[in-house]
Amino acid sequence: MERRTFLKGATVAATATAIASPAVAQSMPEVKWRLTSSFPKTLDTIYGTAQQMAKFVSEATDGKFQIQCFAAGELVPGLQALDAVTTGAVDCAHTPTYFYTGKDPVLVFGTGTPFGLNARMSNAWWHFAGGADLINASLAKFNAIGLLCGNSGCQMGGFFRKELKEVADLNGLKFRIAGMGGQVLARLGAVPQVIAPGDVYPALERGTIDATEFVGPYDDEKLGLYRVAKYYYYPGWWEGGAMIHLVANLEKYNELPKHYKAILFQACEAANTWMLAKYDTVNAPALRRLIAAGTELRPFPQAIMEACLKSTNELLAELAGANPDFKKTLDSVNAYRGDQLLWWQVGELSFDTFMARTRGRT
Template sequence: MTLKRRSFLTGASLAAAGSTVAAPAIAQSMPEIRWRLTSSFPKSLDTIFGTAQTFAKYMAEATDNKFQVQVFAPGEIVGGLQALDAVQSGAVECAHTPVYFYIGKEPALGFGTGVPFGLNARQQHSWWHFVGGKEIINDILARYNAISFACGNSGTQMGGFFRKEINTVEDLKGLKFRIGGLGGQVLAKLGVVPQQLAPGDVYPALERGTLDAAEFVGPYDDEKLGFLKVAKYYYAPGWWEGGAMLHLVVNQQKWNELPKQYQAILSQASEAANSWMLAKYDAVNGQALRRMIGGGAELRSFTPPVMEASLKAANELYAELSAKSPDFKKAYDSMVAYRGDVLPWWQLNEYAYDTFMIRTRGRA
């Protein structure tokens, strides 16, 4: 047993399970398990698709390869937007996907990934674990025979590539924009025609002109997807995804059947993959942005009028959805209360430090 595997097994399985049994003894008693995982992301995106692979690697390392998770790309079993359905039916044991893809089932699922003008990555993770987010989302997913675990975060996303500049709210009207989750519903109030497409389908649509703009994640993935070849204006920030959390979504029966040690290892492997994804993006996005600027990308920021109109539209949407869905109201009230608590602290300390370091980066 390697030191790395022993450390992970001891820290994840033993600590989480509250056991005092030596790691080798647990490993010897573990059953052989084979699961299939369908990802919502193409293999070319080595950070997001790679997060599922990293999770599978951690599971194997922690169990002496007795728990094997085979990762499949969209289309190999089901499409990228059908991952939850495949888990619900038992076609696969688990999926790696943003749960906001499924707001058509219940709009409150948007809070599992993050909502427009919501939380950043650290705040989303905190809300999930310590402010009831996990319980709210999993209560909903239980209706679909599923349970979820935080398994990745992109950080604040970019606003996407546009064929034309967006200077006023009028410029949004009629714009065919690939955007997922509740962000599309917000922008629809401003005249945008939102399109929810799986990642692998975005470039062809943008190339053919059936899309005028597309957002995905950030520079590293956007570069790989080739959006710069067909649209040159690159906007920030992606206010609809201030810290987009992904999830490992697991079939409820398959989860219940796991030995407690395996449940503990899965939970901790998902958390480790969550940290891996955010750290990877922080390491590669800056370099990718510089490459795309060198390749002709023209950076733009959404203007204050566009941002203010979007915030107003978001608040209107949240009021409408809260009136229709008790689950949405519960999640929204929870997120807003937490955001009100955390932002003053963030302004005093985190924001002040980051702002100073950015302003003085040539001297620091």
């Protein structure tokens, strides 16, 4: 009797195992993606953000969902990342969407517009004010979907070989700058150049360009820009808080199991936090090192800031008048910025201004 009972129980357990094992296997399929970054490996914070995201995904799936990261140029050039995603040559890319405004000007808002939102405002607009829907409506035209996966915070204005004193100094200035900031400066006589990160230093060294912006002190130091240009201007008014995205092939993304999509989303969220926290940590000591090495820190003259703001507003108005989708997105950003700046002036700005004035006394 006991033997029959044991055999019956063993049979039930074996049957349950036979049923459960395939179910578990099916719920955790093997998925291997290739990611192309728009950045070189030497920029360990931006490029490292993609690596962190891939690490989070792998850990959450016990290695079943693997994303292999490739630096700019290893698979495709950094400025062609979206094209590679669209065609399915790669499964995803880690890239700023404003590299592709020639395809659709709405994509500038996925990274940030001149005199737009700062990092925290950008993050909030994306998640709670319709930003994700607006940008993904544009990316869908290119068989892609974007997940927020990084932010640089406010950037520097860049390294210049000559000092800027007035608006006229922008005339003829060959300036490496991506996105809408270049269009704004072109209206003031500058000659914007779109150059991939790995090619910036030699272009500045040879005099092919007169100035370059990139990100902030940490990355600019890594690129060695201070060795070939003396003046370091701030702030990067064209990128008050530059968002970076994981841009995935839409078909490949839709093939993912629901829980893999959730894991990918959460991994991008974690990487988004990681990138900004890392930059906030490394930029301050890097700025001190640059100054110690002879870099001359300069604020953009007020006249140049005012001229650039005027040029920005004129350009945005022209684009909005010609493109209803652009106008819809611009209206969303402007309305959100207006509300946020009111609160920022009362809260964050007043606190930060006081603390900056009292630095060294606390």
